[in-house]
Amino acid sequence: MHITHEIKENINTNIAVDTVTLDYEGRFLRRKKLTSDKGEDFLVELPETRSLNSNDGFVLDDGRIISINPATEPLTLIKHPNLTRIAWHIGNRHTPCQIDTTCLLVRKDHVLDDMLKKLGAELSTVHAPFIPEGGAYGHGRTHDHHG
Incomplete structure (x- = not known):
């Protein structure tokens, strides 16, 4: 399972390999296992609790980016x-x-x-x-x- 310790803000979503759809509460986190919209599990392990926005992206440990999509x-x-x-x-x-x-x-x-x-x-x-x-x-x- 991949791990992310970094959030990139206001990314160009074309560089993302996947998305993760999160509701308002789900976009407020520090450490949590998530599953991308294509089914890839990854662990978010940030130094502090963050409020994430649309077009922010999780930078995985292999350099790939998963963009954040606000849920309906x-x-x-x-x-x-x-x-x-x-x-x-x-x-x-x-x-x-x-x-x-x-x-x-x-x-x-x-x-x-x-x-x-x-x-x-x-x-x-x-x-x-x-x-x-x-x-x-x-x-x-x-x-x-x-x-």
Whole structure:
């Protein structure tokens, strides 16, 4: 089994020999056995926990690169005339949020959905990769406080 200790950021995906599809939580790791989309097992052993992005790549010990593909997952699409107000409430809960010009996207959470409905938001479920904003200090993650 191959091992990777290195992540290459913003790779040209044409140089990758394979991909590994990971959901939002799966893209936050330090040490884990993964299986590529073509079925190759490899061990990720990084010096510290990392938040991985689309178009990052694992550099295997033989020099090959496996690119990271964000998985499709169930999300709540949020629409509201005052998205800034809704974004404030989401941020106040330290909840990761993907921001678009006409909507917000968060991971499915019935407690958060209930709060957003009470604020008058229009909610729908979509299935898409979740790629939230990275955070004020350059980190890709915050801690969810709502479970």
